[in-house]
Amino acid sequence: MRRRLRSVLAVTVAAPVLVAGVALAPEHPTLAERATGDRELIERARPLLSEDPRSSAVVVRVEGDRTTVARFGSDTDTVYPIASITKTMTGMLLAEAIERGEVTEDTELGTLVDLGDAPAASVTLAELAGHRSGVPNHPSGVVTNVRMALRSLRGHDPYDGDPDTIVAHAADVELSGRGEFTYSNLGFSVLGLALAETAGIDYAALVRARLLVPLGMEDTLIPASVAELPDDAVPGFGLTGRPVAPFTGTGWAASGAVHSTGDDMGRFASALLSGDAPGAGAMEPRWADEGEAEGLGWAITDHDGTAVTWHNGLGGGFASMIALDREAERAVVVLADGPIGVEDVARRLLLEAP
Amino acid sequence: MIDTVIRMSVWALATLTVVCSAGSLALAARGAGRRRLRDRWDGLHRAVVLVFAGFLCLVVVQWTTLPVALWYPTPLAVAGALAATAARWPDLPWSDPVEDGGGARAARGRRRSALVTGAVLAATVCFFLL
Numbered sequence: 001m002r003r004r005l006r007s008v009l010a011v012t013v014a015a016p017v018l019v020a021g022v023a024l025a026p027e028h029p030t031l032a033e034r035a036t037g038d039r040e041l042i043e044r045a046r047p048l049l050s051e052d053p054r055s056s057a058v059v060v061r062v063e064g065d066r067t068t069v070a071r072f073g074s075d076t077d078t079v080y081p082i083a084s085i086t087k088t089m090t091g092m093l094l095a096e097a098i099e100r101g102e103v104t105e106d107t108e109l110g111t112l113v114d115l116g117d118a119p120a121a122s123v124t125l126a127e128l129a130g131h132r133s134g135v136p137n138h139p140s141g142v143v144t145n146v147r148m149a150l151r152s153l154r155g156h157d158p159y160d161g162d163p164d165t166i167v168a169h170a171a172d173v174e175l176s177g178r179g180e181f182t183y184s185n186l187g188f189s190v191l192g193l194a195l196a197e198t199a200g201i202d203y204a205a206l207v208r209a210r211l212l213v214p215l216g217m218e219d220t221l222i223p224a225s226v227a228e229l230p231d232d233a234v235p236g237f238g239l240t241g242r243p244v245a246p247f248t249g250t251g252w253a254a255s256g257a258v259h260s261t262g263d264d265m266g267r268f269a270s271a272l273l274s275g276d277a278p279g280a281g282a283m284e285p286r287w288a289d290e291g292e293a294e295g296l297g298w299a300i301t302d303h304d305g306t307a308v309t310w311h312n313g314l315g316g317g318f319a320s321m322i323a324l325d326r327e328a329e330r331a332v333v334v335l336a337d338g339p340i341g342v343e344d345v346a347r348r349l350l351l352e353a354p
Numbered sequence: 355m356i357d358t359v360i361r362m363s364v365w366a367l368a369t370l371t372v373v374c375s376a377g378s379l380a381l382a383a384r385g386a387g388r389r390r391l392r393d394r395w396d397g398l399h400r401a402v403v404l405v406f407a408g409f410l411c412l413v414v415v416q417w418t419t420l421p422v423a424l425w426y427p428t429p430l431a432v433a434g435a436l437a438a439t440a441a442r443w444p445d446l447p448w449s450d451p452v453e454d455g456g457g458a459r460a461a462r463g464r465r466r467s468a469l470v471t472g473a474v475l476a477a478t479v480c481f482f483l484l
Contacts, residue, residue, distance in 0.1 A: 006441040014437035021429020026417030053418045154482060239416035242482075339418060 026241045029055040032073025041070040048345040054338035056234045058262030062331040067266045079233050079259045080335035081246040082320045083313025086258040090192045091129045091297020092279030102198050112194040118171040128191040129296035130287055134178030135187035139169035155244045159252035163193050166251040185255040192254020203253045210278055215271050217264040222257050223248045236317015239339045244317035269331035283309050312343050321346035361416045368411040375404045376431035383438040393450035397439045399468035406475045408432045413482050
């Protein structure tokens with residue numbers, strides 16, 4: 001009797017644990033079987049995208065006047081976060097503002113936003129756009145960084161905060177390694193706010209007016225919160241496999257909050273190749289470091305004699321990459337869900353013969 | 355390469371913690387002597403610690419970069435140890451204040467540990483899921 005009771009208790013406790021273990025088992029998303037668009041590009045892109053866990057992607061290839069698109073588990077109006085590719089747009093806004101005579105490359109940040117006597121007040125707009133200002137990637141302060149880490153751990157967007165918060169962060173930081181390349185989300189965010197301040201409108205409105213509308217990128221948005229995303233926006237996931245919130249917001253927007261579609265990014269890439277894009281001069285190299293060069297928000301890397309102008313994006317459950325071979329008038333854009341970068345996918349589609 | 359080593363190391367550390375805790379609990383449930391389960395609060399405390407370790411294994415390991423098969427030792431170990439504890443349950447008093455178990459104070463300590471650990475587990479689950 002007692003033995004039977006023990007057996008019943010053991011099974012009663014173990015069974016739900018095993019069921020939970022199976023139900024909660026991590027999954028490896030696989031690329032959607034459903035694919036639409038150019039057959040050849042689908043066949044080339046699928047094996048490359050399938051090397052890592054992701055379920056949805058769009059690939060755009062521009063060659064001269066011809067644009068081809070391959071969509072995996074997505075439609076023409078499916079919106080993806082482009083993450084740090086946003087920095088290329090911020091760099092182009094700076095180049096455009098210089099052409100308009102609103103600012104110069106040497107305009108100091110402190111003349112555009114109120115930083116008082118803070119060290120960051122003396123950095124120039126070009127230094128910010130070239131990641132050479134010495135402004136660190138994240139704000140200083142243990143509490144702020146612990147908060148960002150905890151938000152990230154929970155799958156929330158760690159880059160929350162309004163423009164005033166970002167300016168306050170910039171006023172607090174000490175500069176380190178000014179003149180050397182140090183990737184800075186904070187630097188780009190405050191650069192975008194400074195350009196918006198100069199134009200007298202907010203950053204989202206500035207991007208819309210000077211880039212998106214002229215280029216016909218009608219489906220591209222800069223959401224202030226997740227609530228502004230379309231209902232059918234692709235959900236992203238992190239390295240643990242759990243859902244992760246995409247980057248949105250107003251304070252950090254200039255470093256990574258733009259969301260776009262494959263078609264719109266094709267228009268963007270096409271305009272960059274033709275030189276018609278406002279602020280396209282941002283792609284011109286200004287600094288060089290051992291085989292790499294940087295423009296205003298753009299990187300230029302030599303690949304066996306081919307100069308590739310590019311920027312990637314990673315975070316908020318998504319990965320992205322834009323790569324241009326300006327001499328050959330070719331470009332590739334890849335937008336995908338998942339926590340693994342798509343840089344190699346884009347480069348291979350750009351540089352390898354079909 | 356370094357990323358892969360780090361990911362595997364995190365998995366190994368998390369899974370080893372679960373397996374060792376499960377082994378320790380299963381032996382305590384079946385054994386006699388100083389390491390045996392003292393009372394039901396002792397069993398509850400160690401069971402909650404084990405479930406906590408299993409939950410952390412689920413939420414901190416980078417599972418999208420590892421074979422899914424590496425997950426299953428965790429629920430198997432947890433299930434086995436909890437089954438052993440449940441089988442021992444009818445024989446355990448709720449609180450065992452005998453002298454060789456540390457006395458009444460130790461018994462109260464085991465109850466407190468079980469309740470505190472349970473609260474920490476609940477708070478951690480809420481932190482990750484809400």
